[in-house]
Amino acid sequence: EDKVVQSPLSLVVHEGDTVTLNCSYEVTNFRSLLWYKQEKKAPTFLFMLTSSGIEKKSGRLSSILDKKELFSILNITATQTGDSAVYLCAVVPTSGTYKYIFGTGTRLKVLA
């Protein structure tokens, strides 16, 4: 059965800290891995990763994929209170349509 596991489940840090969120997966016929940020309601897109070893960056956020070890990390440097959210990892298999298999998410709280 396809599975996505995120760790930690929750994290509390202070502004300015750096955090690393983990996502490991077991999926038959991997297509892509995506990271989303979920604040109040709709998950919003952060990154899509398809190839190993290529870091994606957007401001203070970055992410990388390891297809050999079957995991990805999401790094946030110099955290701000606005980074407080649930971060979702989703994996897309090649079979079928582009359905997402989500992990449980990591709830990040950044204290001022």
Add this chain to the structure above:
Amino acid sequence: EPEVTQTPSHQVTQMGQEVILRCVPISNHLYFYWYRQILGQKVEFLVSFYNNEISEKSEIFDDQFSVERPDGSNFTLKIRSTKLEDSAMYFCASSETTKQFFGPGTRLTVL
């Protein structure tokens, strides 16, 4: 920037009633999806829709559920005879390919 919209934002219904959740996907997208998130649990795939038919569905998506694209813009999820365990946030999403755009969700409460 185009976005996915959903109505209503919150729906309260009695057990056994039928509900219809509505979504307007992004206009040039070809794939449409419904997911649900029970409080405190992970987001779960329900169904995907392409070329006016269901392309994939999960085990959760049983005969109680149906989807429809009644016109060129709306995409609906119907739940017949709702149960208490159907209480959840329901997200609609659309995509051209892999990257999906999510709507704000409809919170369904079944009493």
